Structures are given as C-alpha cells and as structure tokens.
Amino acid sequence: MTTLIAYLKARMKTVVAVCVVLLAVIAVASLLIDTHHAHTWAEQHVPFFWSWFGFAAAALIIGAARWFGRSGIQAPADAYDRTLLPCEEDA
C-alpha cells in the first residue's frame, strides 16, 4: 500500500484529473436515476441536488467552524487556567 501511495503521490496531477472526471461522471449519472422515491421536492427537481448540497454544506461547515474558532472558542492551551477564577492550589 505504501508503494501505491508513493506511486499516486508522484502523479498528483493525474490523480486530481481522475478525481475531477469521476465527480463529473457521478454528477451526470445523478440526472439519469429515478428520483420519484425521493422524500422532497428539491431532490426530485433540482439537478445535481446532492452535489450542490454536499459542496455547500461542507463549505458552510468549514466557514462556521472557522468563524466559531476565531470568535474566541479556539484558545491557547492554558486558557482554562488563565480565565477561570483562581483557587489556592493554582498559586
């Protein structure tokens, strides 16, 4: 497996191209399948619905996590000690 990974890493452009083609194939194939069992209107009528959904959800999650982290949730490793009320054991 290590050899395979090394082989693929040496040909990253080809790997990326294959992945992009695969994504395109998946997206196009989604237009050909029967969607009448889908639960919602959007799934039935919006082309490439789950492709859009997957991309948008991932981007939104990355954006939300970054905003959340930058808003003060991500803190230095000693943040608890610095921000909590002091107790005698800390002294």
Add this chain to the structure above:
Amino acid sequence: MTTGFLHPSAFLIAGALLLPFIRGPLRRPYLFLVPLLGLFAVLYNTTLSADNYGLMNFLDWQVVFGRVDKLSSVFALIMSLMAVVGTLYGLHVDRAGEHMAAWFYAAGSLGVIYGGDYLTLFLFWEMMAFASVFLVWFRRGPNSLAVGYRYLIIHTIGGIILLAGILLRYQATGSIVFDLLDVAHPEPFTWLIMIGFGLNAAMVPLHSWLPEAYSEASFNGAVFLCAFTTKTAVYALARACAGMEILVVLGVIMALYGVIYAVMENDIRKLLAWSIVSQVGYMVAGIGIGTDMAINGAVAHAVVHILYKSLLFMGTGSVLYMTGKTKFTELGGLHGKMPATFFFTMIGCLSISAAPFFAAYASKSMIITAGFEHHLNWAGWLLMFGATGTLMYNGLKLPYFLFFGGNRCSKATWEKAGDPPGNMLIAMTLGATLCILVGTAPGFLYALLPYPVDYTPHTVYHLMETLQLLGFAALAFFLLKRYVEPVDRICLDIDWLYRQAGRALLWLIRRPLQWCDTAWGEAYRVVGLGSLMTVSRFWSWFDWNAIDGVVDGIARGVRALGGKVRVLQSGQIQIALFYVSSLAAIVLVTFVVSQLL
C-alpha cells in the same frame, strides 16, 4: 432465582476479581477467555424466549436481572463483543487493575441492558461510572487525576438526578419496572429520568465530560469508553423515552454541535470524542422520532457506531501508544511509518462517513429516512447536513492531517512511530472486518433489530445520493483545507461554565463562608465564651467552697477522729487493760453513786 439465564456480568465480575491471582503465562489466555465467556453467555441468552429471567425478591420489590427481548439482546451482543475486542486490543497491558476496571465497566453496561427494573439499572449504572473512571486515571498523565474527578463528579450528579426520577416515579406509580414512560404526558420524574440518561448519552449541554475524559483515557481504556457509556444510555433512552419529541431537537443539536467542535479540534482522540457526541445525536434523534424504523435505525446505528468508533479509537490509540502524541500539530505524514494502522483507520473513517458498503451506510440513512417519513423534514435536512460534516472531520481531516498533510513530527516522534504489537493489529482486523461486513451485508444486523425491517440501503438512488454528497464535500474540503489546518489551541466549551461555577463555589467557601465562620467563632469567643467562663468560675467556686467544704469537712472530722482512735490502738496489752479497767472503774463508780443518790 429462575434458571436458564446466564448473566454475562457474573462472568466478567468473577473474572475481574480472580484476575490478580492469575499470573505468568496463564494471564493472556485468561484475559481472552473471560470476555469470551461473557459473549457466549449472551449468545446463549439470545436462544431464550423473550421473557424475564433472573428474578429475585428484595424487600417489597421483585428485581429482574435478565430481561431478554430483541432490544436487550442486540445491545448485549454488541457490548459483549466489544469487551472481547477491547480486551484483545490491550492484551499486552500488564496492569491487572486496568483490565479489572474495563471488565467491571462492561459488566455494568450488560447489567443495565439486561435489567428489568430501576433498582437493578441504578446499581449497574453506578458500577459503570465508578469502574470507568479508572480507565482515565490509568493513563497517569499530568491531567488524568483532575479529569477523572471531574468525570466522576458529573456522573455522580447524573446518577443523583436519575435516582431522584426513579424515586419520584416510585412514589407516583408504586412501580420500579424499567419500561416505556408515558412520554406524551411527561411528569417531573419523566424529565429527571430522561436527563439522567441524557447526561450519559452526552446530550448538549451535559456533554463536556465526554471529550475531556475520552481524550485523556489510556490508549486501550478509550476503546472501552467509546463503546459503553453513551450506547448504554442510548439503550436506556430507547427503552424508556422512545417518541419523546424533545429528543429530536436535542439529537439534532448534538449532531451539529459535535461536528463544529470536531472540525476545530487539534487532538486526534478528542476529535473522535466530539464525533461520538455527533453520532449519538443521530441515535437520540431517532429515538425521539420514535417510529419503528427510527428506533431500528437508532439501534442499528448504535451497533455500527460501536464497531467503527472502537476501530477509530484503536487506530488513534496505536498512534498514541507508539509515539506518545495525540495532537495533529505534533504528528502527520505517518502513512508510511504506520501502514497497517493507516489502513484500518481508513476503514473506520469510511465507515463513519457512511461511504457505500461501509458500516454506517446501513444505519444512518435509516434514521434520516425515518425523519423524512415522519414529516420532520427540518430534522432530516439538518441530519444530512451533519452527515456531510462527519465526512469533513472524520473522513477527511483525521486521515489527511494524521497520515498525510506534511510531517510535523519531532525527530523522536518520527523514530518511535510504527505499527503496534500483533494483538492490537488483530483487534483492529476484527473491527475492520465487521465494519465492512455490516456495510455490505446488513441483513444479519437487521435481523437483530427490535422491529421487522422494511428497508434496504443498497438502492441506486441511495448510492448516487451518497456518492454526490461525499464526492463534492471532499472537493470542498480540498479547496478549503487551509481553513481547517490544525492549530495548537484548545476549544473552550460549556464545561468552562461549570468549571467556573466550581471555582466560584470554592471561592465562596474559602472567602465569605470562611469569613462568616471566623467571625462567628470570634463572637462566640468574646461573648459566649466570656459569659460561659464567668458562670463556670462561679460554679467552680461553689463546688470548691460549698460542696467540697461539706464533703472535705466530714472527711477531715473522720480523719481527726481516726487519728485519736489510732492512738488507742497501740498494741500493748497492759495499756489496753489499763483503759478497760479504768473504763470499768468509771462505770462502776458512776453506778454506785447513782444508787446512793
């Protein structure tokens, strides 16, 4: 007790108690045998007809140690299997105490699962809490002790809440039977019981103990921890609170909250712990939906979650065991150094991401479909959104930044990195095989579920939906991955509030309450003690001069008389004759004189 039922907890508890006496070459076979006996006991119990076994009369109650039905059987099966896999993974650990804690913990979980009444449930519930904390303490890290105590305090509080609910329910209904509560008309005890269970299920905002404790546990302790507490709570919720609508909301919040924190996390095992919060959210939501399909989905997801999550904790535990590191910022690029670990971890990552033909593909979609079919579209959409997040942090971030994404290891870490011992690899092989087996042929899992299953995950639509979702989310990840690059920071959580509250309580005790206590002591010394001393001095004087005067006066009189009498007792016969004859003469003279007069 009725016969025919074998309680697996009995094997585990007896095995744990005997373990310190089994040493040398017998230790490892014994370690493997005991949980295996537990598994065989569970397998045997599945052959029994659905009924209550292990009945005992205790005070006014009948306690049930062995309720056998489909719900208890499927959970017991996966828990006992997990005890085997977890023990196998840590087979080379010499500390008997660690295995004992793990077995008591597993025994507690199985006791809850087979318990048919709240008394039995509570007994084993607390056994779980008190046994599992040792799996944190055995890490022996600089923070282990404090983290363990916090874990114990939180679970003790949860236990008290649960006990309050049980007692109030007993007062209201006179029953201790552990069955479905009237969730349509919840009483205060319904809420208390649900909160007690919910705390162990890591419901937001009662979840903070989980990421903290599981990331701090020993490398093999975490494998047990990730399986038992939360999934036992899921079982308890499925048994008692199915259809409780608030659980849908709480489950969705858990699913999303866990995702956001996992995406931000720098510690590989804490990321997985956050992932538990998120994945248990799906189960809680399924229980809240409450339909047959939703309950089946929640149970199936609990089973597969134990499989893939233990596999992931085994993979990251191997990294910890071999390198001593758990932070992304101190690791990276390890695929070449730890190829087997990388391979098994990838199977876990694909399984949790619900990739086609991997474990969660067979379960997660069942819960989401149940949500849509129950016309809870908002829940269905948000759970799908969360599923994308699962791929982001667990399917992509974890393997990419741990095994690829640049080498951030120190020289010492890099040199230590390598695949772990054989028993750990065998345990991971077992876990990975089950993950693929469940994903590709879920029929045997579906046959174990509590209700008949009218669902197949292997449809073209589901396949295309999943491939689109995962493929394009992966595209977004690789385009935006610089924004989720791990940084050496911690994530503040709600536990900051209760830690702050704890510190405030400590401050309150040490400052205002201590001041009040000191002031009261001083006031007592000045006012109370002064007057008390005056009164005491008077009574002392009275005692000395009056009471003792009388007593001592009599004593002194007796002593003086005794002194005089003592003089008479010289011991010489002539003096005695002198006194006697003198006395006789006096008496005689007195008599004669009185006669003459």
